[in-house]
Amino acid sequence: MSDRHPWTRYVAIGDSFTEGIGDPDPTAPGGNRGWADRVAEVLAHRTDGLAYANLAIRGRLLGQIVDEQVEPALALRPDLVTVSAGGNDIIRPGSDPDELAERFDGMVERLRSDGATVVLFTGPDVGMTPVLGMVRGKTAVYNENLHAIALKHGAVVADMWALRVLRDPRMWAPDRLHHSPTGHATVAAAVLDALDVDHGLEPFVPEPLEARPWREARVEDLGWAREYLVPWVVRRIRHTSSGDGVRPKRPELLPVVARGSDTP
Template sequence: MRPDDHAAQTFTRFVALGDSQTEGIGDPDAAGGHVGWADRLAALLAGVNPRLGYANLAVRGRRAAQIRDEQLAPALALAPDLAAVVAGMNDLIRPRFDQEAVLAEIEAMFEALTAAGAWVITFTFPDIGGVAPIVRPLSARVRAMNARIRELARRPGVVLVDFEPVTAATDRRVWADDRLHLNPLGHDLVARAVAETLGLPGADGTWRSPMPPSPRTAAEAMVAELRWAALHMVPWVARRVRGISSGNGVTAKRPLLAPMVSVAD
């Protein structure tokens, strides 16, 4: 389900909830901050309706329960007519993953926001095993989670962008070196995907097109895997063991509605 063309062109209050992907990690700006797909989408929405106000409450490292506890009430207070809820990946990658509990948190956010009159954008997850083969054992968990997200997204007022079958979403070239976050190309892909799903003028389905074949050899791919494990996977595991979150001390980058005119390349 998606808004009709009139609704899509008259959104005036867009509020994004989520974790690091929605905050924009992996897509740096020139001032030491982060852009991200939500900022990029807000710029596209503002191009259609200059009266748009945009807030981004997402904070890196947050799990689904934290997103609901910390971000839902502030989001509702902003009275959005469009909201983004992307949550669950920080839960899914942990050994003690309770799928039903995570889905209950997501469903509660969908219910509260749609009941308040907002359209809600949500996503299925790309197969992270295709991005980092060492975590391929989690692929079945991702597919199962996606199947349930599709069910939740049947709620009236929820708009689903289904990334799981899109090969470009797992192409290494749209992911940052840490393989946990999208790079600028990936955040741009997501913004274009949401714009097309919402039916924004000028948006099209090119985001689904596979990227050209990579010239990387098998030996180069193996070296890249070893380098990623040493520089990113081992430190990530060490932080989890010590109970350290990348979001400790971090607050929302755009807690209030404000204009979003453009995004620097």
Template sequence: MDFTARYVAIGDSFTEGVGDDDPTRPNGVRGWADRMAEQLGAVDPGFGYANLAIRGRKLRQIMAEQVDAAVELKPTLVSIYAGANDILRPKVDIDDLLVEYDAGIRKLTATGARLVMFTGFDSRGSKIFSTTRGRTAIYNELVRGIAGDHGALLVDYWRFSEYHDWGMWAKDRMHMSAAGHANMAKRVLTVLEHDHSIEVPPMTPVPELSRGEAIRANARWLREFAAPWVVRRITGKSSGDNLQPKYGQLIRL
């Protein structure tokens, strides 16, 4: 099929759609990028969509594996979010990392495509992930500079206060829920100044817990989600190992 409009999404679990479970889709997830592509394609019969994002990918992996692949698809629109997995590592040189990000962004903008970038989320509501706020703030300032230098649109995730509601997050507390992904699709479409009919599904209520219940819930989270995540980091494994991109070639959803 000859697509006249081509949207290519690249990145990590954020863009792949982890947390928005859908067993009918490749890799078992839907996500904000799929939801956005459905809206864009609904009004354009020549619209094609590819999603090259894979969970667990760090910034340099995304630059090496996905940027050139995206360029080959001759995109007219590209979204990219990379670096969150690097920020969570014990050590990271953000300045050095963002030099490589800038080089990748330069390749993408050379295609003539509209480019959408993201700042990182302000994790002040998390007792564990809030320790990375300083790193994320530095990352965000550099991302804002890169976006400005290359004329990219910026989705300022850092300022989206609605994500301080735990209903926007999946059980793993690391990825957005279905409601969070739907809301992000609306946010990105707003930046693109594109009409949409997306409705955010009801958020799963987060119950008020007693001190004992909270301790038990946190223990379950540590056992089921945090501990496996730490083990993967120690062993050099990734949740995205052996996964392929959801949509490696342009399709119509």
């Protein structure tokens, strides 16, 4: 891996995954830190004058990311772009991973048009989660398309499906839809590895979890459904989004305030 890197203008676009939901931090812009902030902090340690913008907004569909974020991102003249999109589409009934990939292809072509390095993400293997597990097959098809798109346009892939540690429940926030702080730190390390950038983020080596009594697990599942699943379903029915009225947390390229040496 390289101690130095060539990038000085990093822009992140996408949805809640990139915004950092599940990793609350009152000192971070927007109140969430997330993997992209962590990546920017490490990159700032490895070069002088790194500037970072994050245009991601929770709940955004692929079409909204293309329409609302791609051109503002390019206007910032980035030399590094990370883009994660399509996850909110995949979990919707009737969505077609092949049709989504066609639009994703055009987006990556546009992002690569000025020569920026583009990092894209496959979806994780979430067969063990109650909601996302239902779309495991569609996610796998979408992932294969994304690998082909990356090969076609010379993009970098951060392969979340291959990151088997993400199957550990401690990688997920209480809503079971977003990553926990540990999960975000793990994703950040995977992105830096994909970029061949040296970092000090420690790998997560989980101790085995103790088996819980069936009744206790059932009570927890019912509580989760009431607190998180039902509101999610209601938003789908009402055609509303958790991102309605939310603004990007870092709409402009700004210097990165590092938190010590490669802090998790």
